Amino acid sequence: MPQLRQDPATKEWVIIATERAKRPEDFQLPEDSEHPNAKKSCPFCPGNESLAPDELFAFRTYDSKPNTPGWWIRVIPNKYPALIPAGNIKRLLIEEQFRYMDGVGEHEVLVESPEHEKTIATMDQKQVEEIFTAYRERYLTLKKDPRFEMIIIFKNHGRGAGTSLLHPHSQIIATPVTPMHVRYRVEEAMRYFDDNGECVYCAVLNKELKVKERIILETDNFVAKAPFASRSPFETMVLPKKHSSSFGHISVVETKELSYVMKQTLSKLHKALNNPAFNYIIYSAPCHEEDLEYFHWHIQIVPRVASVAGFEMGSGIYINTVIPEEAARFLRETKVS
Amino acid sequence: MPQLRQDPATKEWVIIATERAKRPEDFQLPEDSEHPNAKKSCPFCPGNESLAPDELFAFRTYDSKPNTPGWWIRVIPNKYPALIPAGNIKRLLIEEQFRYMDGVGEHEVLVESPEHEKTIATMDQKQVEEIFTAYRERYLTLKKDPRFEMIIIFKNHGRGAGTSLLHPHSQIIATPVTPMHVRYRVEEAMRYFDDNGECVYCAVLNKELKVKERIILETDNFVAKAPFASRSPFETMVLPKKHSSSFGHISVVETKELSYVMKQTLSKLHKALNNPAFNYIIYSAPCHEEDLEYFHWHIQIVPRVASVAGFEMGSGIYINTVIPEEAARFLRETKVS
Numbered sequence: 001m002p003q004l005r006q007d008p009a010t011k012e013w014v015i016i017a018t019e020r021a022k023r024p025e026d027f028q029l030p031e032d033s034e035h036p037n038a039k040k041s042c043p044f045c046p047g048n049e050s051l052a053p054d055e056l057f058a059f060r061t062y063d064s065k066p067n068t069p070g071w072w073i074r075v076i077p078n079k080y081p082a083l084i085p086a087g088n089i090k091r092l093l094i095e096e097q098f099r100y101m102d103g104v105g106e107h108e109v110l111v112e113s114p115e116h117e118k119t120i121a122t123m124d125q126k127q128v129e130e131i132f133t134a135y136r137e138r139y140l141t142l143k144k145d146p147r148f149e150m151i152i153i154f155k156n157h158g159r160g161a162g163t164s165l166l167h168p169h170s171q172i173i174a175t176p177v178t179p180m181h182v183r184y185r186v187e188e189a190m191r192y193f194d195d196n197g198e199c200v201y202c203a204v205l206n207k208e209l210k211v212k213e214r215i216i217l218e219t220d221n222f223v224a225k226a227p228f229a230s231r232s233p234f235e236t237m238v239l240p241k242k243h244s245s246s247f248g249h250i251s252v253v254e255t256k257e258l259s260y261v262m263k264q265t266l267s268k269l270h271k272a273l274n275n276p277a278f279n280y281i282i283y284s285a286p287c288h289e290e291d292l293e294y295f296h297w298h299i300q301i302v303p304r305v306a307s308v309a310g311f312e313m314g315s316g317i318y319i320n321t322v323i324p325e326e327a328a329r330f331l332r333e334t335k336v337s
Numbered sequence: 338m339p340q341l342r343q344d345p346a347t348k349e350w351v352i353i354a355t356e357r358a359k360r361p362e363d364f365q366l367p368e369d370s371e372h373p374n375a376k377k378s379c380p381f382c383p384g385n386e387s388l389a390p391d392e393l394f395a396f397r398t399y400d401s402k403p404n405t406p407g408w409w410i411r412v413i414p415n416k417y418p419a420l421i422p423a424g425n426i427k428r429l430l431i432e433e434q435f436r437y438m439d440g441v442g443e444h445e446v447l448v449e450s451p452e453h454e455k456t457i458a459t460m461d462q463k464q465v466e467e468i469f470t471a472y473r474e475r476y477l478t479l480k481k482d483p484r485f486e487m488i489i490i491f492k493n494h495g496r497g498a499g500t501s502l503l504h505p506h507s508q509i510i511a512t513p514v515t516p517m518h519v520r521y522r523v524e525e526a527m528r529y530f531d532d533n534g535e536c537v538y539c540a541v542l543n544k545e546l547k548v549k550e551r552i553i554l555e556t557d558n559f560v561a562k563a564p565f566a567s568r569s570p571f572e573t574m575v576l577p578k579k580h581s582s583s584f585g586h587i588s589v590v591e592t593k594e595l596s597y598v599m600k601q602t603l604s605k606l607h608k609a610l611n612n613p614a615f616n617y618i619i620y621s622a623p624c625h626e627e628d629l630e631y632f633h634w635h636i637q638i639v640p641r642v643a644s645v646a647g648f649e650m651g652s653g654i655y656i657n658t659v660i661p662e663e664a665a666r667f668l669r670e671t672k673v674s
Binding site: 005006007008009010011012013014015016017018082095096097098150152154155156161162163171173175177179180181182184185188189192200201203204207211227228229230231279280281282283300302307308309310311313314315316317318319320321323324 | 342343344345346347348349350351352353354355419432433434435487489491492493498499500508510512514516517518519521522525526529537538540541544548564565566567568616617618619620637639644645646647648650651652653654655656657658660661
């Protein structure tokens with residue numbers, strides 16, 4: 001059973017992932033890069049379904065059976081889950097200062113395509129729509145479980161972004177705690193709302209749409225922009241124009257438009273930076289407080305072209321060597337089909 | 338002039354480092370690894386002093402001149418500084434939401450040895466003492482500048498920890514802002530103090546010294562331990578037993594003892610994990626509030642054996658695959674001379 005432990009000084013939670021535990025000795029070896037025969041044994045490739053746990057959800061042809069080929073999107077439990085859907089959500093104490101709990105949650109893998117070497121930038125628009133539609137489905141399903149406080153949908157692309165399997169996939173983790181990281185963000189946004197009577201993300205977005213210099217792409221309902229204080233080169237934020245605090249509120253039609261903005265933005269990054277490693281994360285308000293007038297859901301895309309070192313770890317201040325307005329202009333002017 | 342920008346939603350500061358600015362196009366190229374002739378052109382090697390800015394401080398033989406060989410520790414300004422000691426500390430606004438200020442600060446490099454291939458684990462104890470004595474000197478000097486709010490001393494060892502030059506060196510950055518990252522930590526510690534009337538770090542340390550299972554090393558005045566909620570495998574915290582909120586308060590004698598604990602701990606990591614990349618950071622209270630009864634200065638050592646991916650970025654929750662008690666036992670039992 002994985003365990004969640006809280007740091008007594010910072011109140012931050014950490015997952016001690018015993019299911020994927022390594023012995024201390026295992027860290028002496030360098031990590032393998034993908035074996036040339038990886039495709040044959042890739043648990044996400046069609047025909048290899050038996051190598052992965054049973055599917056939770058799929059978009060597949062009507063005549064195909066679960067856990068066999070015929071799918072184009074497939075959601076399965078992570079084979080080495082950080083959290084598992086069992087155990088008790090009660091917080092416990094070992095000694096007075098050491099708070100912990102069972103690692104209750106959900107850890108899913110969303111296989112984005114049957115093709116081992118595709119990535120969103122090189123997929124059809126239709127396939128990308130299906131990915132985002134599946135995100136929405138899983139979000140709405142997981143949200144029904146009252147034990148979950150946060151649902152985090154994210155993607156790691158490329159070794160530099162922390163992925164170990166190259167077959168295109170995203171991950172979904174539901175946690176039984178609201179981390180401090182999220183609490184602080186929500187709290188700051190609340191303070192702004194109390195002072196100004198409007199959502200800080202809406203206020204900033206309206207300014208950005210006027211000054212335009214950090215806008216990368218705009219559709220009727222979504223915007224991709226470089227944040228004013230981008231923490232890393234080419235960091236991009238995608239968000240809805242209309243106020244909404246949770247990705248769970250998105251409609252099916254909006255999902256298609258969002259997937260267009262994401263495909264365009266990721267294609268620009270792919271072309272401009274030559275297929276960089278990147279992460280993206282969908283930030284929503286905590287599941288049990290989904291109608292906040294002061295928080296605005298958004299997607300953060302972080303190309304991993306700079307490294308995080310001691311200064312960033314110690315101060316939380318990132319050093320960005322590219323001026324956000326220039327990054328935005330460069331991406332805006334990168335033409336993709 | 339570098340610029341500090343504040344994220345309007347999260348209130349986090351970012352340094353836009355124009356002095357080390359890259360054009361967007363530069364990110365298309367992969368980073369070079371160290372050239373075999375790097376030693377000849379290494380700006381930190383003796384004889385190459387003219388390749389670096391003039392030294393600010395050095396331990397050197399009495400008959401040697403500044404900026405020539407004869408030193409064994411040398412502090413120089415960073416050639417590509419993130420912050421520079423000029424400009425105005427006034428916060429300014431571009432539009433109502435966009436707060437920024439000049440990138441006022443100090444960014445120094447501490448060259449730890451004349452030898453290009455040494456690392457603390459392989460240096461003499463005497464040399465390590467000199468490194469920590471020099472940290473103290475620079476801390477006390479920089480603290481006199483009233484413009485600086487935080488002084489962060491840190492080390493990046495190995496490419497995986499974000500260093501670009503292999504010659505052993507640490508860095509010191511003084512910032513004109515107290516980052517939210519630090520404010521949150523100090524605030525949590527304050528809350529604990531208000532509830533319990535004692536420093537949370539002291540309280541936890543006393544428990545740890547009783548239960549012993551997470552202790553790696555202990556001397557009269559210092560302890561190296563695995564945190565209860567270690568965020569990554571083999572994360573180690575070194576801290577003084579006696580309450581003190583700032584590294585600036587350490588005595589010369591204590592500095593020697595601290596350097597012994599650091600050399601022992603880093604040697605254990607070096608041996609146990611086969612010279613891993615790592616960062617360490619000295620955390621102190623902000624410079625203008627150095628006598629806090631609720632904050633406790635400490636050093637965090639993070640071997641970079643796990644990668645930070647989308648989930649960690651989005652939730653702030655780290656997934657650690659090694660049980661902290663096992664990591665501590667493994668390091669405790671690793672014998673070094």
